[in-house]
Amino acid sequence: MRRFEDLVAWQKARALTRAIYQHTSRGQFERDLGLCGQIQRAAVSVMSNLAEGFERGSSRDFHRFLVIAKASCAELRSQLYVALDNGYLTQSEFEALSKMSLEVSKVIGGLRAAVSRQR
Template identity: 35%
Template sequence: MTSFRDLIVWKKSMLLVTTIYKLTNKLPEEEKFGLVSQIKRSAVSVPSNIAEGYGRNYRKDYSGFLQISRGSLYECQTQLEIAQNLSFLKSEDLNEIKNLSIEVEKMLNSLIKRLEQSA
């Protein structure tokens, strides 16, 4: 691999961000600076931290950034559930995102585990 752009987990997390940006357009305007902002920020943090960690010279640093990315993913998942609980989003609107976020979560877990085992 020559770039973080070659990582499937990065590509999937970028797709997740794009999908979330489209979905959050359905949320109420009054949530623009509240929940919508939080969801977008946490979603963007996932591929951003994958990329930043990839650019580090040490496996321990890379693993740490992947863990931050995973934390941001969990934060985003929680915020989307809050939006659903508040009836801002329907469960059918979230199905694609839930499946994609679980896929990204599994990939992050696997990559973190591989890095920690090779240390």
């Protein structure tokens, strides 16, 4: 791979971020500036850490940024529960976004294991 855009993990994180922005830009969710901003930042953090780690050029740095990206996925999933509990998401919306986040997390985990073996 030559570019971070080629990473499946980054591509999936981008789709997740797009979905998060779509859901946070409507209704009551949009008016909860604290949660809205926080969940958006968590989603963007996943993408950004994948890109930054990849561009660092060392497997050690990449591994460290993968750990951070995976943790941001967990933060995002936790915030999805807050959104569900406050009625900002329906159960089906919550499940779809949570599923996307878990998929991103799994792909990052696999990538992290591969990078770890290279170190």
